[in-house]
Amino acid sequence: MIEDAYRLGESMALPVWCCDEAGPFQTVPHPGQSWRPEGEPDRLPHEYVRNGTAKVLTLFHPATGAVRVEGATSCTNPVLHGWLKRELSEVLVGLPVPLAAVVTGRAAWERWQADLIWPITLPAEPPPLRMLLVLDNLAGHKTPDFVLWLFAHGVMPLYTPLGGSWLNMAEIVHSQMTKPDVLALGAGR
Numbered sequence: 001m002i003e004d005a006y007r008l009g010e011s012m013a014l015p016v017w018c019c020d021e022a023g024p025f026q027t028v029p030h031p032g033q034s035w036r037p038e039g040e041p042d043r044l045p046h047e048y049v050r051n052g053t054a055k056v057l058t059l060f061h062p063a064t065g066a067v068r069v070e071g072a073t074s075c076t077n078p079v080l081h082g083w084l085k086r087e088l089s090e091v092l093v094g095l096p097v098p099l100a101a102v103v104t105g106r107a108a109w110e111r112w113q114a115d116l117i118w119p120i121t122l123p124a125e126p127p128p129l130r131m132l133l134v135l136d137n138l139a140g141h142k143t144p145d146f147v148l149w150l151f152a153h154g155v156m157p158l159y160t161p162l163g164g165s166w167l168n169m170a171e172i173v174h175s176q177m178t179k180p181d182v183l184a185l186g187a188g189r
Contacts, residue, residue, distance in 0.1 A: 001115050002158050002167045005132045010063045015095065018062065018134040019084060020170035021075050023055035059087050060170040067173055077140045085149060088133070092153055095130055112156045120147065120157075130154035134168050137161060 009016040028051060036042055055075040059068040068087050072079055106122065108129040113119040133150065135141045137159045150157050160167045 001112065002134055002160060002164075005112070005134065005158055006062065006169070009132050014129065014132050015061060015091075016063065016132045016134065017088075017091065018058075018060045018168050018170035020058050020060075020136060020168050020173075021055055021080065022058065023075070024053035025056070027051035027054050057083050058170045058173050059084065059091075060173050061091075062169045069173075077143060077146070080140070081143075081146050081149075088131075088150075088153065088155060092130060092155075109156060112158065120151075123151065126151065127154045129156055132156050132158055134158050134160065134170075136165060136168060 005014075005016045052073065055072050057070045057072055057075065057080060060066070068091075070083055072083070105128075106126055109122050109126050110119075112129075112132065113122075131154065133155050135157055140146075141157065141159065147157065165171055
């Protein structure tokens with residue numbers, strides 16, 4: 001189902017976005033490039049300060065490479081869902097309502113639930129389907145409040161199967177962010 005979304009979604013005028021969380025990351029300085037006045041030696045603090053950890057919230061559009069990222073000190077459902085609702089609302093404002101979704105209505109939603117063991121109950125008259133959202137298969141992503149918000153805004157959640165996180169292309173963004181050379185580039189800023 002998710003592979004079909006990546007392959008067919010954009011051609012059906014349904015943008016496919018991926019959401020994921022990464023971390024926790026230690027919030028300590030990493031050695032790397034830094035700025036200093038000419039002729040002055042590089043000075044590093046001599047003490048180790050524990051600054052806690054941080055997580056990265058990511059919304060990724062594979063077709064264009066657009067990425068929306070935010071750091072957070074915690075990733076509870078209210079934090080993640082609040083951020084995701086804000087970001088998705090901004091993305092949805094810029095999307096046209098696809099004519100195919102208006103014409104097919106319920107069939108557009110049912111097409112993306114065809115292979116599910118437990119299909120999500122659709123409202124009697126669902127809104128036009130405007131986006132497919134790939135998410136991890138976590139219980140927090142399936143809370144009634146969050147799923148109802150997605151449906152009300154024309155977003156069909158597609159959950160990766162257990163052990164199938166590689167199907168979520170936002171993982172690619174995270175793998176690039178955690179490479180030592182990327183961390184070193186951001187350390188001196």
